[in-house]
Amino acid sequence: MSxxxxxxxIQFDSVAVRYRLPQERVSGIKEYAIRKLxxxxxxxxxxxxxxxxxxxxxxxxxxxxxxxxxxxxxxxKVMARVLYPTQGRVIMRGKVAPLLELGGGFHPxxxxxxxxxxxxxxLGHSRQTTDELFDSIIDFAELANFIEAPIRTYSTGMTARxxxxxxxxxxxxxxxxxxxxxxxxxxxxQKCLDRMYEFQNQGTTIVIVSHSMAxxxxxxxxxxxxxxxxxxxxxxxxxxxxxxxxxxxxxxxEPVKTAEEAVSIIPRRLPAPPERxxxxxxxxxxxxxxxxxxxxxxxxxxxxxxxxxxEQPGQFAAxxxxxxxxxxxxxxxxxxxxxxxxxxxIAVRAGGNRRVxxxxxxxxxxxxxxxxxxxxxxxxxxxxxxGQWHLIAATWDGYPTGMVRxxxxxxxxxxKAYDPRYDQGNALTQWIATGFxxxxxxxxxxxxxxxxxxxxxxASNLAIxxxxxEIRDVRLNRQxxxxxxxxxxxxxxxxxxNEDL
Amino acid sequence: xxxxxxxxxxxxxxxxxxxxxxxxVEETLAVYRYRELIRQFVVRNLKTRYKRSLLGIxxxxxxxxxxxxxxxxxxSNIFRFSVENYPVYILSGLTAWxxxxxxxxxxxxxxxxxxxxxxxxxxxxxxxAISAVGTSLVNLLIALIPLLIISIILGVKITPAxxxxxxxxxxxxxxxxxxxxLLSAAAVYFADMIPVYEVFLMLWMYATPIIYPIEIIPENLxxxxxxxxxxxxxxxxxxxxYNGVIPDPSYWLIGGGCACVALTLGALVFTxxxxxxxxxx
Numbered sequence: 195m196s197x198x199x200x201x202x203x204i205q206f207d208s209v210a211v212r213y214r215l216p217q218e219r220v221s222g223i224k225e226y227a228i229r230k231l232x233x234x235x236x237x238x239x240x241x242x243x244x245x246x247x248x249x250x251x252x253x254x255x256x257x258x259x260x261x262x263x264x265x266x267x268x269x270x271k272v273m274a275r276v277l278y279p280t281q282g283r284v285i286m287r288g289k290v291a292p293l294l295e296l297g298g299g300f301h302p303x304x305x306x307x308x309x310x311x312x313x314x315x316x317l318g319h320s321r322q323t324t325d326e327l328f329d330s331i332i333d334f335a336e337l338a339n340f341i342e343a344p345i346r347t348y349s350t351g352m353t354a355r356x357x358x359x360x361x362x363x364x365x366x367x368x369x370x371x372x373x374x375x376x377x378x379x380x381x382x383x384q385k386c387l388d389r390m391y392e393f394q395n396q397g398t399t400i401v402i403v404s405h406s407m408a409x410x411x412x413x414x415x416x417x418x419x420x421x422x423x424x425x426x427x428x429x430x431x432x433x434x435x436x437x438x439x440x441x442x443x444x445x446x447x448e449p450v451k452t453a454e455e456a457v458s459i460i461p462r463r464l465p466a467p468p469e470r471x472x473x474x475x476x477x478x479x480x481x482x483x484x485x486x487x488x489x490x491x492x493x494x495x496x497x498x499x500x501x502x503x504x505e506q507p508g509q510f511a512a513x514x515x516x517x518x519x520x521x522x523x524x525x526x527x528x529x530x531x532x533x534x535x536x537x538x539x540i541a542v543r544a545g546g547n548r549r550v551x552x553x554x555x556x557x558x559x560x561x562x563x564x565x566x567x568x569x570x571x572x573x574x575x576x577x578x579x580x581g582q583w584h585l586i587a588a589t590w591d592g593y594p595t596g597m598v599r600x601x602x603x604x605x606x607x608x609x610k611a612y613d614p615r616y617d618q619g620n621a622l623t624q625w626i627a628t629g630f631x632x633x634x635x636x637x638x639x640x641x642x643x644x645x646x647x648x649x650x651x652x653a654s655n656l657a658i659x660x661x662x663x664e665i666r667d668v669r670l671n672r673q674x675x676x677x678x679x680x681x682x683x684x685x686x687x688x689x690x691x692n693e694d695l
Numbered sequence: 696x697x698x699x700x701x702x703x704x705x706x707x708x709x710x711x712x713x714x715x716x717x718x719x720v721e722e723t724l725a726v727y728r729y730r731e732l733i734r735q736f737v738v739r740n741l742k743t744r745y746k747r748s749l750l751g752i753x754x755x756x757x758x759x760x761x762x763x764x765x766x767x768x769x770x771s772n773i774f775r776f777s778v779e780n781y782p783v784y785i786l787s788g789l790t791a792w793x794x795x796x797x798x799x800x801x802x803x804x805x806x807x808x809x810x811x812x813x814x815x816x817x818x819x820x821x822x823x824a825i826s827a828v829g830t831s832l833v834n835l836l837i838a839l840i841p842l843l844i845i846s847i848i849l850g851v852k853i854t855p856a857x858x859x860x861x862x863x864x865x866x867x868x869x870x871x872x873x874x875x876x877l878l879s880a881a882a883v884y885f886a887d888m889i890p891v892y893e894v895f896l897m898l899w900m901y902a903t904p905i906i907y908p909i910e911i912i913p914e915n916l917x918x919x920x921x922x923x924x925x926x927x928x929x930x931x932x933x934x935x936x937y938n939g940v941i942p943d944p945s946y947w948l949i950g951g952g953c954a955c956v957a958l959t960l961g962a963l964v965f966t967x968x969x970x971x972x973x974x975x976x
Contacts, residue, residue: 213974214974271814271973274816274817275710275817276813276814276815276816276817277973277974278712278970278971278973279712282712283711283712283713284710284711284712285709285710285711285712285713286709286710286711287709287710288707288708288709289707289708290710292815292816301739304739304742311735312735312739314731315729315731315732315734315735316732316812316816316818317816318728318729320731321731321734324731367707
């Protein structure tokens, strides 16, 4: 076994967790004694975790990803000292606070106040500490008016808020988060995230468990993929997520190796970009149009017709993206804990690298407008029925102070302003690539204005999505269209579509 | 290569499964840290018991009183000739016995039903037994009030000997805690522990001179009854109040010895297996 590595806050060394289940149910002492004498006691071993070795450094945000039943919660429980490892060595350096299953320690008959004291005691805090933190806890949970009522009268959202407020009352040195980012409304979720950001800035190490790739990818810098109790991948979050993602989708047939090879895959039918203004269509779906000044970050519109069905969604698919991913329009799979299944979202992003967790200070909402495709209606009540064609349009204007807007069937779904705090000090690129990548593409092209390929980058999540999403009639406009113009676009295209059919 | 020797920030606690103190020491330290939780459990037990009942705390006092009245009426004609102030005799015995039986039963019950808690959050496993003993202790102290009142009413002479009763209570607490820990450990593994213990407890109660004085046992059989640790512990509790005398040193020695042995055994066995409980419950 290796020695303690002083930079590591969490260290697991060949850890295994085994449940010993009797083959036949032994119901009592008498049976136990009889069977033991007869040597008929047979156990079945269930190894929930095996050969788990990894470490987490101080201040990291570490992700654990995997399907249901892979052992993620078991791993967290070992960290939280709920389970003692059957084999191996566990080192946790620092005070550990679990956010496992919020509200689990609540007693329904007691009031909110009494439950706060109870839960603080469950976490090992003294009464004096609870007295000091009491007001800030109910403030954070926004339950000042309800604190004297019994918990059984609370809604699930209220319980969750209280649970989070209590569990995060004192900044821990190690924070364990188990899928709790899904509770509460989005405003409260943001509050939770802000508090976690604060902790991270003060040196807390955070471990997040999720089966949602998006969550892990957004927040974590390193990750671990767990399957059937064993580590399948460990390392940089992008690498791990890619491997995990391949589990849900077959990998591309032939990864592209050189820039020349990459260029050869690209369909040569590039539209002639208009001199100024105007709109034009992309005729080839399944091609990627290299970065050119067809569209620029200052303004533009893209519209396309989309139809989706029931199938399991695929990987991320970019419709447009600027070279630095500041402006992105994409369709992505997303696990919805509320619905308990995978759905897709179509999102328009107004800036910002995904690695928000590292750069985010203060409170604000992530600059994306998104709609869940499988949820029925969008947030603003715009109906998104399966099996029907919908016109999706996205506009952006006026970087760096401007807005991106998402229109569905001519109606404005939402808008967000570009947030320069996500810049990370990087220079803004002027180029936007557009189109859907073909299935065999596994990289990203960087090209100059003149069309010469500079670089072919591997390891991108952008790939064409075939599963149940159809796209047609992609149309680009070098200007950012207004509401009225979008609506007339809708009217015009619908009329034309009806004529075609 | 010259490097800045950066000290890692001081960390408040380290959990290392390879470098651990003896289980009993760890558990004791953890119990101290979680003392507020134990206090909360005791308060919760008392509250949930009394919050919705009309009679409230008065019921704790009434219950043994009613038992005493019934038993007195039933047995007074059999034993009256040999036992003075029979009601006080019974009541003091019952009070101590109720403490022991409720402490051990609750300790086991809380442990068995703690599964939902233990599967989610770490608490030192012995808090259930400790809080059960604590709750029963509070009930015992409350029950002393009617005991004293009845004693005075029935004309029992209260002597300074009652000042040794706290020691007797201490021994009872130690014994109950030890047995409670042993039972909790067993109950995790055997589902039928609770009903089995209830039967065993009933037999144990009849084997202890609570309702009857030990004098009625034939001489050649007395030694069997004197193997019962509760006989000594009960006598230590009852004698100072009922007879107004301090029991023989031999009783203190044996009683104290049993209490220490039970507590030590219980603590060692329980903490040795503590890390497995979360797997089982």
